[in-house]
Amino acid sequence: MSDEEIISNWIAQHMGARVVAITRQARWRAAWLVDAERDGVVLPLVVRGERGGGIPMQFPLHHEMSLQRVMGEQGIPVPAVHGWIDDLPAYVMDRVDGQPGFDGLTTEQRDAVMREYMAELAKLHRLPLEPFLEAGVQRASSPSEVGSYGIGQFEKVWRAGKNAPNPLLEFVLGWLKRNPVDTRGRESAIVWDSGQLHQKDGRLVALLDVEAGHIGDPMMDLAAPRMRDTVLHFGDFETLYREYERAGGVPVDMDAIQLHHIAFTLTNELAFRNSLNDPEPDSxxxxxxxxxxxxxxxxxxxxxxxxxxxxxxxxxxxxxxxxxxxxxxxxxxxxxxxxxxxxxxxxxxxxxxxxxxxxxxxxxxxxxxxxxxxxxxxxxxxxxxxxxxxxxxxxxxxxxxxxxxxxxxxxxxxxxxxxxxxNTLGPLGSAMVAHHTCQPFPARV
Structure with a gap:
């Protein structure tokens, strides 16, 4: 049975709907865009699977689904989860409207979307932990590990498959271990790889892609967007951090944010280098x-x-x-x-x-x-x-x-x-060679 047939059968059995269109997304991770029909109403869906190309996940896919489901139940705007397809494996969620960037918006509209986003992060960080723990969402085993739990998962997966020397990773990981984050007792549900969202007409639609989310230091959610900003341009981060605090977020800790930012810059190398050293044909x-x-x-x-x-x-x-x-x-x-x-x-x-x-x-x-x-x-x-x-x-x-x-x-x-x-990735002037620097941090006192 093909993947598309498995998806169609699951949607018919568990949602009482008939699939009228299904398209495998052209990307590095398995995902299908589905239009289903029930009682004359079209249901736009996404079926989200695992990474291909021999690239392992840092958290199980089912963990991602559980975190997203609880976030939705607690009032955070995420795509509604409909269930798990064991035969793929994958999970089914709503396909939300909108776009990930800010094309076509004025600066004022972009800033309004980001105020909404920072407010939702503040709300997430205030939620009780119990519903997430009951759903099996992972957390550090001790308070001293809260600030490094996420990057620790990436490092663990990389070391399990390490297939060549990597002096860069060993250097920066070693520096981070000698200079750990002091979380000052902070701990909350976090999306971790934050800054991924959909907006439509200048209004926030949903937070997306919580595959690395877990229970950890909320300052990580303020650090991760600094890299994505080089492409999407979220606005001035000091202004965004003030908006986060004004919306009820925990006090901003710039020292922790800077250390989390350094850690987050390693995640692509940790996730993909073993595969790059020995790539599979579909990577x-x-x-x-x-x-x-x-x-x-x-x-x-x-x-x-x-x-x-x-x-x-x-x-x-x-x-x-x-x-x-x-x-x-x-x-x-x-x-x-x-x-x-x-x-x-x-x-x-x-x-x-x-x-x-x-x-x-x-x-x-x-x-x-x-x-x-x-x-x-x-x-x-x-x-x-x-x-x-x-x-x-x-x-x-x-x-x-x-x-x-x-x-x-x-x-x-x-x-x-x-x-x-x-400078080896392509010809001079190509997008592959271009480099976009992150916003600098304010001078440390």
Missing amino acids: DYMTNLHWCSETNLHAIEALGERLGLQLEPPEIPEATVTRAAAAHDQLIHMLRGISTDDEYIRYRLRVAFRLARYVQREDEIGAELTNADLDDLASLLGHRPHTWQEGDAALEQFVLADDGRHDEQLCQLFYRRQIRHK
């Missing part, structure tokens, strides 16, 4: 690589800001014309010229096109940038590794043994490495 390699590249730069920029550093970028070499240049051009033009009416095939062609441009750029400048990375290691390690694999392994061992003694030097080194890597 969206370039989307995941782009996310990691962008947010790894955010991580080093955020840590550099915390340490008070002026980060110095490296020089990027001119492109070299290799023997493979003509073949790369041919492949890119072939992929650009293929057209189809099938949305999912168009999506996969776009993945292939971006892969081709990445491989082309690596062919042009990759060897010179790899040599620059290895040259950088000589002064730190006392020797120059022969290959990038040897370099990554040696740098990871240095980081693990260092215990913070070279934080500033390492931050500068990782910044240069990340800038170099970012």
